Amino acid sequence: MSVIYCLNPHCEDPKNDTKTKKCRSCQSNLILHRRYVAIKKIGRGGFGTTYLAVDMAQKNRYCVVKQLELAASNPESHRTALDLFAREAKTLAKLDHPQIPKLLDYFEENEQFYLIQDFVLGKDLEKEIKKGSIYQESSAKQFLRNMLPVLKYIHSQKVIHRDIKPGNILREKETNKLFLIDFGAVKEQANTQLMSQNPQSAFTKISVGTMGFAPPEQLAMRPVYSSDIYALAATCIFLLTGKAPKDLCDNTTGELAWEKHTTVSGTFAKVLNKMLELDVRKRYPSADDVIKALELVPYEQELAGSMVNLSSGKDSGDEEEEVTIASSTSQNLADAIRKRKEKLGGNIGGARNQPNIASLSQPKLQLTPEMIVQDYRQGNRNFSQQVLNELDLEGLKLAGASFSQSKLIGINLQKANLYRTNFYNANLAQANLKEANLQRAELYKANLKNADLQGADLMGANLNSAILKDANLGGANLRGAKVDDEQLKTAKTNWRTVFPDGKRRWW
Structure with missing residues (x-):
């Protein structure tokens, strides 16, 4: 410094x-x-x-x-x-x-x-959009699917964010994971109380969110949980149009006249408009309701692509990479649907033998190591609910990927970079995780029975409710990890193991 x-x-x-x-x-x-x-x-x-x-x-x-x-x-x-x-x-x-x-x-x-x-090293979404790229429908829906579970969680903790906007959503540089930052609740609570004590306080000094992203009830100092849903939708509109919501406001109705500035399906527009209802009684009451509504959008509509560049041809290398990633991911989705249509006899859109839409939302393709590497490099990092038993992924960089609820029995992830990777409820029995970087990994309810974790870095990892029976933790770094003594008693440790308190135990 x-x-x-x-x-x-x-x-x-x-x-x-x-x-x-x-x-x-x-x-x-x-x-x-x-x-x-x-x-x-x-x-x-x-x-x-x-x-x-x-x-x-x-x-x-x-x-x-x-x-x-x-x-x-x-x-x-x-x-x-x-x-x-x-x-x-x-x-x-x-x-x-x-x-x-x-x-x-x-x-x-x-x-x-x-x-x-x-500290999260990354760039906020406002800066991303101002560099010259905007989202199309598929990436906008992926954005909502990434952020709605965060809203669901904070609302379950009886917390309202109050200042959701592109500048308060950060994309981590290493993993591409989105982070919600700058909770506005604190200052608003304090200044609301001060305003009641001193009504002459200047209204402009009271923190009530950001104009254009905050709904009417929040501007009136009466925020509710669905105020965050409105703000998230307004953020999505910014990502789709590149325009601030206040610049899209209809002066007669107060609604956001956004649809002529982008192209999305009618179904998706309906979801966004319900999130943007000015009347709280007509708006989705919870994040879970929006999640369920998004699941009804047909999978074929994911083919809209990810980003469109608005610059005049003077793009930086990073911007060009973003566009390449987007188009390649879109092509992967198209190929997945085509293969499923061929397998099902082309009846996806027909009335006879039409499969359930929900079953199409997550095509089950048998992934190979080459496919995983390609998808990861192209920005598609969701490998949830897959069967990947005994795959050889030794030494791969998979930071920030999600293998939630996947079957990974006997998988080889030795020396792999799995920083902040999500293994929620995954089956990692007999997996080779020797010397893997599992810092801050999500291993809640993961099955690590007989897994080899010798020399693995598990600093700050979440191992709550994970099965560690006969897992080899010799030489592993568990400093700051969430794991209890009862779990550790079932695992194999030695004098080189660093326990959650940062100490080694000499047996």
């Missing part, structure tokens, strides 16, 4: 070199909470200022420091705001989802309030 930032919001010259522990401009301490050092300003928003920081207590691990800025003008209101903030931060701390950056810490220091979160 070459620069350290002073976090005193009133500091006139916050940049400092690394040779000092106190700000040379205002003499404030540069080490926050005796461990965090801010090294780069990431941005400013309704919440306050966000910094990239180094956690000196965790071997210089990167994290995000968010400094709250409150619209409080007197000590009593300021204290009320901080109390409410702390209460809401405790709620956010309970959120544990692979697509939400973990809240690591929260505290007050020097009358400022701070949140410390996991």
Whole structure:
């Protein structure tokens, strides 16, 4: 690090070199909470200022420091705001989802309030679209299928995000996984209370979401769970059209006149419009309802493609790669449907012997290692509910892929990169996972009976309810993993095994 930032919001010259522990401009301490050092300003928003920081207590691990800025003008209101903030931060701390950056810490220091979160290296969807590419129907539906389960989870925890928009959805660089960031609930809770105490507070200082993405009831300070559904649909419209919702608003009805700016099927448009209903009573009440509605869209409509480039021919290499990925994935879908039609005698669209649409939504093709590598490189990383027993995938890079509920008995994944890979309820019995990178992998309810995990890196992995009977964990790194002693007693460990507390046990 070459620069350290002073976090005193009133500091006139916050940049400092690394040779000092106190700000040379205002003499404030540069080490926050005796461990965090801010090294780069990431941005400013309704919440306050966000910094990239180094956690000196965790071997210089990167994290995000968010400094709250409150619209409080007197000590009593300021204290009320901080109390409410702390209460809401405790709620956010309970959120544990692979697509939400973990809240690591929260505290007050020097009358400022701070949140410390996991750092996710990536680019938000607003920046992606502004580079010149927009989504077509297939990628828009895939976006919704990726994000709706996140909404379902946070709503089950009685949390409303309140600020869903493209800028608050981050695509991780290494895995392409989407993350929901910047929960607006905290500041809104605090400032709503302050407004009731001081009605003269400027309305523009109250955080109620982002204009165009927030529905009417949220702007009226009465958000409900389906407010997030409206905002997610408005985000989807931005991805499909490249236009901000406020620029699509019909001044007479207040509705979004978006359909003439893109081409989607009538069925999909109907789903989006119901998500965008201004009347809460007519809108989908839950994320689960939208998920079920999307499942009714015929599989053939997935052939719309993934992205269309709007630039004038001066694309960067990254943009060209995105377009290539999109068209190749679309071709894979077309081939899958063609093969299924041939197998079923071409009767998919006919009245006689017509198969159930739901059965077509996930074509069961026998995947080979070559097909998995090709699909992964082309951006298709969903290998859920497949039969992949005894496949040889040694050394492959499959970070962020999903093998949820797949049969992987005896599979060879030795030395594979499986960072953040999803193995929920997968059968990995007798699998070879020696020296595999399984950091932060999702192994909830996975069957790892007799699996070889010698030397595997399982740091931060979720092994809750996983079957570990006779699994070989000799030399494995389980630091920070979610696994209990009863599970570990059924596995094989040795003096080289690093347990969740970071220690080795000498038997």
